[in-house]
Amino acid sequence: MFYRSMVLAAVALTLACAPAVAQDSKSAPGAKVYFLNLKSGDVVSNPVVVKFGLTGMGIAPAGLQGDATANTGHHHLLIDKELKGEELTQPIPADDTHVHFGKGQTEATVTLPPGQHTLQLVLADWTHIPHNPPVMSERVTITVK
Numbered sequence: 822m823f824y825r826s827m828v829l830a831a832v833a834l835t836l837a838c839a840p841a842v843a844q845d846s847k848s849a850p851g852a853k854v855y856f857l858n859l860k861s862g863d864v865v866s867n868p869v870v871v872k873f874g875l876t877g878m879g880i881a882p883a884g885l886q887g888d889a890t891a892n893t894g895h896h897h898l899l900i901d902k903e904l905k906g907e908e909l910t911q912p913i914p915a916d917d918t919h920v921h922f923g924k925g926q927t928e929a930t931v932t933l934p935p936g937q938h939t940l941q942l943v944l945a946d947w948t949h950i951p952h953n954p955p956v957m958s959e960r961v962t963i964t965v966k
Contacts, residue, residue, distance in 0.1 A: 840890045848952035850877070852956045854958045855958045860961055865964070866961070868930045871930075880927065881893035882924055883947045885904070895921070895923050897945055897949070898941075899930060899939075900917070900940060910953075921949065941961070942957065943957045
């Protein structure tokens with residue numbers, strides 16, 4: 822009896838301390854994210870205004886108080902980066918090349934070094950994990966003069 826109680830207590834403690842596993846957020850069929858104002862080949866000046874478009878899903882905030890409503894998410898702007906493979910099942914990092922818009926923003930102003938850059942939008946759920954299947958824009962290549 823004592824041994825069984827100890828095993829159950831250990832299992833309960835392990836489960837309580839284990840990191841939460843995010844749910845697999847399904848994307849809506851036909852959902853698309855895209856740039857409203859940029860296309861490959863554009864030559865732009867700083868600051869660069871980036872407008873996000875979305876069809877087939879809605880926008881909702883992220884984070885601990887985020888919204889887990891089905892068919893919603895928030896934008897992430899990838900600058901000179903690409904998500905592939907396992908990265909599409911993990912929270913998107915937050916840094917200079919993975920910019921989060923967790924308050925539900927649909928437009929951003931960014932400053933980029935002069936030269937050529939690739940941009941891509943990725944929609945992710947309230948835990949910053951891309952939907953399944955991923956809702957990602959085409960990568961666009963722009964030149965900042």
